[in-house]
Amino acid sequence: MKMSNKLNIAVIGGGASGLFAAISAKNENTDVTIYEKEKRVGRKILATGNGRCNMTNTTASYNDYHSLDIKFIYPTIERFWVDQTLDFFENIGILWKEEDDGKVYPYSDTASAVLDVLRQKLEKSGVITECEFGVKKIKKQNNQFIIEDKNGNRKRADRVIIATGGMAGAQLGSDGSGYKILEGFGHKITKLYPSLVQIRTETDTVKKLKGIKVNAKVSVGDKEKTGEVLFTDYGISGPPVFWLSSYIEGEKEIALDIMPEYSYTDISDMITKRVNTLGDIPLEDFFVGMLNKRVSQALLKHIGVEPLSRLASSLSRKEIQAISSIIKNFKLQIKGTSTWNNAQVTKGGADVSQFNADTMESKLVKGLYCCGEVLDVDGDCGGYNLQWAWSSGYIAGIYASGRDMEG
Numbered sequence: 001m002k003m004s005n006k007l008n009i010a011v012i013g014g015g016a017s018g019l020f021a022a023i024s025a026k027n028e029n030t031d032v033t034i035y036e037k038e039k040r041v042g043r044k045i046l047a048t049g050n051g052r053c054n055m056t057n058t059t060a061s062y063n064d065y066h067s068l069d070i071k072f073i074y075p076t077i078e079r080f081w082v083d084q085t086l087d088f089f090e091n092i093g094i095l096w097k098e099e100d101d102g103k104v105y106p107y108s109d110t111a112s113a114v115l116d117v118l119r120q121k122l123e124k125s126g127v128i129t130e131c132e133f134g135v136k137k138i139k140k141q142n143n144q145f146i147i148e149d150k151n152g153n154r155k156r157a158d159r160v161i162i163a164t165g166g167m168a169g170a171q172l173g174s175d176g177s178g179y180k181i182l183e184g185f186g187h188k189i190t191k192l193y194p195s196l197v198q199i200r201t202e203t204d205t206v207k208k209l210k211g212i213k214v215n216a217k218v219s220v221g222d223k224e225k226t227g228e229v230l231f232t233d234y235g236i237s238g239p240p241v242f243w244l245s246s247y248i249e250g251e252k253e254i255a256l257d258i259m260p261e262y263s264y265t266d267i268s269d270m271i272t273k274r275v276n277t278l279g280d281i282p283l284e285d286f287f288v289g290m291l292n293k294r295v296s297q298a299l300l301k302h303i304g305v306e307p308l309s310r311l312a313s314s315l316s317r318k319e320i321q322a323i324s325s326i327i328k329n330f331k332l333q334i335k336g337t338s339t340w341n342n343a344q345v346t347k348g349g350a351d352v353s354q355f356n357a358d359t360m361e362s363k364l365v366k367g368l369y370c371c372g373e374v375l376d377v378d379g380d381c382g383g384y385n386l387q388w389a390w391s392s393g394y395i396a397g398i399y400a401s402g403r404d405m406e407g
């Protein structure tokens with residue numbers, strides 16, 4: 001039975017996109033309830049940006065996103081994007097600052113501030129939050145949605161917004177259950193991959209480098225990124241690796257340039273000169289001051305320039321060339337990515353061709369909306385994924401409430 005004459009909107013999932021959807025859906029003509037499976041809403045927001053929340057990026061454009069149909073995000077970019085999001089946050093109390101490469105953080109450097117102001121806004125607006133209600137399935141009967149949890153408890157709604165996130169960071173709530181709910185309505189889910197995640201590689205050499213950080217230019221196919229790379233016992237990590245993890249599908253090798261500021265010729269000249277002046281030093285210590293000692297030793301072993309007790313003066317011209325090459329082009333076989341729990345975002349999701357890009361409404365089921373990471377839209381590292389969550393959530397909420405972006 002209907003409790004009031006107001007439009008009853010259920011938001012499934014209280015993450016970044018669900019909180020924005022609930023806030024924009026709530027008005028004097030709507031009742032809005034967030035159903036969240038965890039004990040509290042917004043757990044993932046607290047973990048973002050290493051606890052600082054990289055809320056958005058002032059440079060965000062469609063180039064920073066991936067989807068089978070990237071045009072799907074154009075209407076969102078045109079109508080509710082970075083400026084509108086930052087105005088929204090300012091209005092609810094967030095002072096923000098811009099750092100390198102357009103990355104935006106709350107001035108307080110605390111992700112909890114972002115969640116706190118959103119929760120205050122939800123409360124002030126009269127949005128109801130029901131936690132520990134993990135939705136298992138949703139049916140539509142006589143223009144009403146029946147929402148059921150695993151214990152068979154039922155809720156009803158006139159409109160439903162699916163904001164369950166993807167599979168990444170599953171320990172923070174998003175376990176992929178949203179895909180099953182959508183499949184129940186006939187929606188297609190594209191192939192899913194963990195993204196913005198560490199890359200697993202052959203381990204013979206990297207294991208010996210475990211814990212070492214180098215500044216490197218990292219490339220996969222025609223994509224490259226420079227930054228700090230961390231060697232681990234299973235492969236490599238660090239900002240450029242996370243960024244490139246979106247592009248490894250179908251690729252076999254990842255290459256590291258460990259001295260990106262120098263050309264191959266610069267390096268081979270440098271080594272030749274060092275041999276002339278420091279030739280009495282054994283190879284194990286010869287590169288100290290030029291390269292990390294353990295890195296140089298591992299690279300020498302990798303190309304078979306051994307034993308390391310040899311004096312540097314014994315290096316042949318061919319060996320100097322081989323060392324210069326490996327420094328500029330240290331190739332590792334890709335074995336895959338790290339796990340979903342370690343990933344920041346899901347690549348793939350609900351096929352966007354089955355949703356209206358202007359309203360986020362399903363083309364298959366009237367009154368069913370989707371937003372955030374559960375859709376097949378993922379961004380690069382740098383605040384882009386939260387931006388998509390805020391924006392798509394805002395738009396889904398507006399249209400679910402029966403209004404439009406004109407007011």
Ligand SMILES: Cc1cc2nc3c(=O)[nH]c(=O)nc-3n(C[C@H](O)[C@H](O)[C@H](O)COP(=O)(O)OP(=O)(O)OC[C@H]3O[C@@H](n4cnc5c(N)ncnc54)[C@H](O)[C@@H]3O)c2cc1C
Nearest residue numbers: 013015016017037048049054135165169173372373383386
């Ligand atoms: C460690 C980490 C750090 C990150 N840092 C950044 C960053 O700094 N900047 C950035 O832009 N992006 C970052 N991201 C990515 C970003 O957080 C996500 O893309 C974004 O939160 C997605 O928002 P969402 O609302 O779609 O999904 P989520 O935030 O995952 O929220 C989904 C919510 O739905 C709930 N839920 C799931 N299934 C159900 C169900 N069946 N019933 C009820 N509730 C359900 C979940 O518990 C969760 O609360 C990070 C991700 C991780 C994991």
